[in-house]
Amino acid sequence: MSLPSTTEIIEDLEFFDDWEDRYKYIIDLGKSLPAMDDELKTELRLVKGCQSSVWIEPGEAGDRMTFIVDSDAIIVRGLLALVMAAYDNKTAADINAFDIDAYFSELDLERHLSPTRGNGLKSIVARIQAMAKAAL
Amino acid sequence: MSFDVTAIRKEFPILERKIDGKPLIYLDNAATTQKPQCVIDAIVDYYTQCNANVHRGAHQLADEATRRFENARDIIAQFLNAKARHEVIWTSGTTESINIVAHGLTKLLKAGDEVVVTAMEHHANLVTWQQACLQAGASLHIAPISDLGELDLDAFDALLNENTKMVAFPHVSNALGSVNPIKRLTQKAKEVGAWVLVDGAQGAAHGDIDVQDIGCDFYAFSAHKIYGPMGVGILWGREEVLADWPVWQTGGEMISRVSYSESSWNVLPYRLEAGTPNVGDAIAMGAAIKWYSELDQAAVQAHEKALMMSATEQAMAFDGLRIIGNAHHKVGAISFVMDSGHPADIGFLLDRQGIAIRTGDHCAQPLMDRFQVPGTARASFAVYNTLEEVDALFEALRKVKTMLA
Numbered sequence: 001m002s003l004p005s006t007t008e009i010i011e012d013l014e015f016f017d018d019w020e021d022r023y024k025y026i027i028d029l030g031k032s033l034p035a036m037d038d039e040l041k042t043e044l045r046l047v048k049g050c051q052s053s054v055w056i057e058p059g060e061a062g063d064r065m066t067f068i069v070d071s072d073a074i075i076v077r078g079l080l081a082l083v084m085a086a087y088d089n090k091t092a093a094d095i096n097a098f099d100i101d102a103y104f105s106e107l108d109l110e111r112h113l114s115p116t117r118g119n120g121l122k123s124i125v126a127r128i129q130a131m132a133k134a135a136l
Numbered sequence: 137m138s139f140d141v142t143a144i145r146k147e148f149p150i151l152e153r154k155i156d157g158k159p160l161i162y163l164d165n166a167a168t169t170q171k172p173q174c175v176i177d178a179i180v181d182y183y184t185q186c187n188a189n190v191h192r193g194a195h196q197l198a199d200e201a202t203r204r205f206e207n208a209r210d211i212i213a214q215f216l217n218a219k220a221r222h223e224v225i226w227t228s229g230t231t232e233s234i235n236i237v238a239h240g241l242t243k244l245l246k247a248g249d250e251v252v253v254t255a256m257e258h259h260a261n262l263v264t265w266q267q268a269c270l271q272a273g274a275s276l277h278i279a280p281i282s283d284l285g286e287l288d289l290d291a292f293d294a295l296l297n298e299n300t301k302m303v304a305f306p307h308v309s310n311a312l313g314s315v316n317p318i319k320r321l322t323q324k325a326k327e328v329g330a331w332v333l334v335d336g337a338q339g340a341a342h343g344d345i346d347v348q349d350i351g352c353d354f355y356a357f358s359a360h361k362i363y364g365p366m367g368v369g370i371l372w373g374r375e376e377v378l379a380d381w382p383v384w385q386t387g388g389e390m391i392s393r394v395s396y397s398e399s400s401w402n403v404l405p406y407r408l409e410a411g412t413p414n415v416g417d418a419i420a421m422g423a424a425i426k427w428y429s430e431l432d433q434a435a436v437q438a439h440e441k442a443l444m445m446s447a448t449e450q451a452m453a454f455d456g457l458r459i460i461g462n463a464h465h466k467v468g469a470i471s472f473v474m475d476s477g478h479p480a481d482i483g484f485l486l487d488r489q490g491i492a493i494r495t496g497d498h499c500a501q502p503l504m505d506r507f508q509v510p511g512t513a514r515a516s517f518a519v520y521n522t523l524e525e526v527d528a529l530f531e532a533l534r535k536v537k538t539m540l541a
Contacts, residue, residue: 074477075480
């Protein structure tokens with residue numbers, strides 16, 4: 001299935017007022033994120049967090065950058081889906097122009113993106129941004 | 137003396153905290169314990185009343201600071217039943233304590249020598265020895281553990297021989313909670329003439345320690361895991377061994393006489409305490425150990441055992457949950473994995489319910505590999521935890537399971 005857009009995600013999350021529903025939504029997003037083939041989950045694609053692992057494989061479709069991402073933790077997969085809504089199948093210029101910090105603060109999920117959480121997400125975002133910059 | 141957990145909780149101001157409106161349930165005590173008011177007061181009092189550099193000032197504040205600092209050393213010596221107060225060295229914590237010993241060992245090892253550690257080490261008691269061996273051309277040997285998470289005693293014994301120079305093992309495993317038979321292990325290592333270091337990071341807060349009775353050469357632990365402040369800890373060493381142990385850092389208090397061509401070292405304990413020590417925190421560590429020692433130890437141990445038993449029983453009855461580490465003798469911590477989610481998922485969803493646990497590899501990656509898990513969720517207990525909090529953990533885990541399903 002295709003993931004919702006960033007605008008849809010922000011609207012969806014605003015709709016829930018208790019934490020359980022918000023998390024269930026993120027867990028469901030995590031479940032709907034296409035899995036990476038196990039043979040792709042090599043050291044080369046690994047972004048190691050101390051609590052969970054994240055893998056990333058970049059690709060391209062015409063002038064758009066594509067990414068296959070995965071994590072061993074379902075909530076991190078959900079958070080990755082939020083990142084993919086912003087970055088996957090976008091041009092390098094789109095990725096560069098997108099204000100990811102504002103997006104996350106609108107999602108009100110900063111706590112899970114703090115580097116101390118060791119979930120690898122910050123590194124993934126940094127890596128995608130670096131790839132987009134290099135592709136400009 | 138009796139034991140009143142409600143009264144003890146009142147001594148820990150942080151336990152009043154709410155997390156997203158829910159009362160904090162702090163079950164990450166193996167990472168660091170919370171601090172009683174008397175320890176916080178000791179820090180504040182030191183900085184408001186008598187901050188001065190120790191051992192050198194010709195004024196009253198320096199005298200008072202020195203007296204409090206050295207008095208704290210006496211408290212630690214008594215806590216460990218050390219033969220002499222100068223066997224107690226202030227460090228920044230367990231990791232530095234082990235590094236001091238490993239650094240010295242590097243100079244004493246030669247090619248062909250052997251060092252033995254166990255498969256349940258956290259990195260501080262593994263990488264230190266690994267690096268010492270690499271530098272000296274010595275070899276590192278790992279004593280295996282069983283599926284229960286207990287040290288394989290026969291295999292441990294078989295690793296010991298006349299080439300074994302150092303044997304290091306944890307008092308208690310941080311990731312599994314297994315308690316090692318440290319006295320027996322020490323005896324065996326001593327039979328081949330090896331030095332013995334006990335990593336007490338997780339052991340110090342969970343039972344009586346008598347270094348003379350254990351018979352080891354070194355015992356290392358941190359203040360912050362036994363109700364004291366962060367950034368200070370202890371290396372205890374047997375006087376005969378420590379007196380000649382190669383110094384590690386140079387400068388400050390550790391020097392006796394200096395010329396431009398050579399220097400001579402101060403006596404114990406100062407020869408291993410380079411630079412200005414962490415005086416305020418050392419004094420607060422003294423306050424923490426004094427506070428802890430004055431509790432009814434039998435009652436404390438009975439209380440912590442009750443917490444562990446309740447947690448273990450509830451974990452065993454929990455469908456889809458598997459305990460990692462089922463040693464017969466465990467204290468302080470229960471590690472587990474769940475079918476429904478990764479340890480990080482469990483941690484996220486417990487946190488949202490006000491419950492603090494640790495998830496991940498517990499700085500013990502080879503041990504996680506041994507059990508073929510990416511990490512575990514670990515609930516660890518202290519004197520102020522209650523049976524109600526254990527029940528709340530499992531209630532919250534049921535919610536986690538439902539949410540991840």
